[in-house]
Amino acid sequence: MNERCVPINKGNYSMDTPEREARFHEYLGEAWPEGYKAYRRNWIEWARTQHVGDYPLLVDLELSSVCNLRCPMCYTISPEFRDNVDARVMDLALFKRVIDEIGGKVPAVRLSLRGESTVHPQFVDCVRYAKEHGIREVSTLTHGGGGAVAPLPPAPGARVRRGTGRDRVRPARCPWGP
Numbered sequence: 001m002n003e004r005c006v007p008i009n010k011g012n013y014s015m016d017t018p019e020r021e022a023r024f025h026e027y028l029g030e031a032w033p034e035g036y037k038a039y040r041r042n043w044i045e046w047a048r049t050q051h052v053g054d055y056p057l058l059v060d061l062e063l064s065s066v067c068n069l070r071c072p073m074c075y076t077i078s079p080e081f082r083d084n085v086d087a088r089v090m091d092l093a094l095f096k097r098v099i100d101e102i103g104g105k106v107p108a109v110r111l112s113l114r115g116e117s118t119v120h121p122q123f124v125d126c127v128r129y130a131k132e133h134g135i136r137e138v139s140t141l142t143h144g145g146g147g148a149v150a151p152l153p154p155a156p157g158a159r160v161r162r163g164t165g166r167d168r169v170r171p172a173r174c175p176w177g178p
């Protein structure tokens with residue numbers, strides 16, 4: 001075992017109580033409790049032991065580099081971003097090809113990097129496809145107002161937790177801007 005200090009999730013801080021934390025993980029993993037525990041354990045152990053699996057534990061897919069908000073501190077509204085990034089939504093066929101390649105091998109995908117994934121017109125189809133093709137955990141970071149969140153797919157194990165903690169979809173508006 002490598003004894004070096006390996007910072008893990010060093011940018012993540014929880015302000016929840018241990019009970020709420022436990023409930024959160026219970027809900028997230030309720031459709032695959034043992035697999036979920038192993039997945040979370042590997043998230044830490046693989047980093048600590050410098051283990052490289054055949055496939056990563058999570059794949060980030062930038063479903064949309066477009067966002068329908070203009071938060072004043074966001075780099076996506078900068079001239080540099082607009083000039084240099086061909087902001088668009090991911091083609092569904094490409095999304096399916098990626099999922100076909102990693103389904104059943106990669107436990108989790110996150111559908112966001114830059115932009116707002118729920119502006120993708122086929123957001124729900126993407127979630128459903130991933131869930132039905134072997135991706136156990138499908139998550140995204142969202143402001144909750146991209147337009148595609150309301151008709152959430154009733155796929156087994158599908159659960160949505162918005163980063164803001166709000167319990168319903170609100171009209172799109174920047175939480176920090178006017």
Ligand code: SF4
Nearest residue numbers: 067069070071074115
């Ligand atoms: S919601 Fe996120 S991606 Fe969209 S403008 Fe605001 S910070 Fe940027």
